Structure formats: C-alpha cells, structure tokens
Amino acid sequence: GAGVSQSPRYKVTKRGQDVALRCDPISGHVSLYWYRQALGQGPEFLTYFNYEAQQDKSGLPNDRFSAERPEGSISTLTIQRTEQRDSAMYRCASSLFFKSNRDTRSPGNTIYFGEGSWLTVV
C-alpha cells in the first residue's frame, strides 16, 4: 500500500481478553517495527522483523505480548490476558532494508510510521 496501514484504529476491550493488532507495511518494505506510545511519552520499541524473522524482541514487556510476521509482509501483535496498564497507542512502522556493503553509507533508511491502534483496556 501507499502507507503503513494499521487496524483496528481503536479498540476497547475488557481486562483479561486477548487482542490482536494488525499491521500492513509499505509495499516492498522488508523491515517492520512495533512501538508502544503512552500519552505524553515518546514511542517505546517493542520488536522488529526483517522479512519473517523476528530480529529483536527485547522490548516486549512480558510473555503476554507476542508478534508474528509469517509471510514477511503483514504482522500481528497479540496481547493476551490484557491489563489496564496495556492501554496505549500501538504503532507499526516499516522501512526498506539494504544488504549490500555499498549501502552501509546509504541514507538512514527512514522508518515510516502508521497512524497507530489505540487500545483501551477497561
């Protein structure tokens, strides 16, 4: 697509329910990132993928959070047994990825963000 698309845009769920947030990255973008942003804070890194491989999941707060990108395109972030503290905006982002050594000095591979999914746990 033309931009990073996320769904749902808004989700209200009851505490204890599982939620799945979807991200469709920019067409051709290999790298996909998940961030969480609380009100008044900067985005906080959760995890990222190159193709279908999860490269870094160090930002996932606990084992209730998981992410997958099985075919290297669309990704799903799943939160199990939601808690009120999980309420935040969840942002997906994507970027191109260069593997050639000639590209080590390429521009910083700008990361493009989606509009986010607002999650409220009541």
Next chain:
Amino acid sequence: AQTVTQSQPEMSVQEAETVTLSCTYDTSESDYYLFWYKQPPSRQMILVIRQEAYKQQNATENRFSVNFQKAAKSFSLKISDSQLGDAAMYFCAYRRRMNYGGSQGNLIFGKGTKLSVKP
C-alpha cells in the same frame, strides 16, 4: 545502551520567529543516524529531518535545520519563520548504523518537546 534526552518538555514561539529544540544523546558508537519527528494533534509521526553522523554538514529541510555537534553528542532542531502548523510534539530519535551482516537498529526516542506557536 543508547539514550536520547530532550530536556525541554514544552517550548513556545511567536509566529514568524525562530525556535530551537534541544536534544542530547548517549552512545559509544561512532556511526549512526539522528532524526527529528513531528507529532501533531492527529498523532501521526512525520519525519522532519535526518542527519547521518558521518556527515559534518548540518542537514537542512526548508525552514528546518539542525545543529549537529558530534563531540558534544548534541542534535538541536531550529525552526525558522515558525508557522501555526508547526505546533506539535517533536521527538528526537537515534538509530545505529546498519551492519553489513544485515541487522538494523530500531529507533530510540526522547520523551518529546511540546511546541506551541502563538499567533
């Protein structure tokens, strides 16, 4: 671990005037990228400007420019001729350089500076 610090939670500028937003960062790496993102009330994340650490020349994009001081690990954003549409949260972000082996770094953000523009 890398950290990004924005010491000004809020700033205000008069329309048509110039304002500078501060950002400092901490890293042991010598090559990396720095970014400023704008987040208007719509909560979009819009790239304003980026800087490659290996470049000595400061990046410029129309009314936006940076003052990159590598030794001081400082990366400030200057907005000239401020407009009402510039009112937003501004986030400074750091990203390590890609390695040939194929890994990529995620963005590390500061806490943001809320900019108000007075007519």
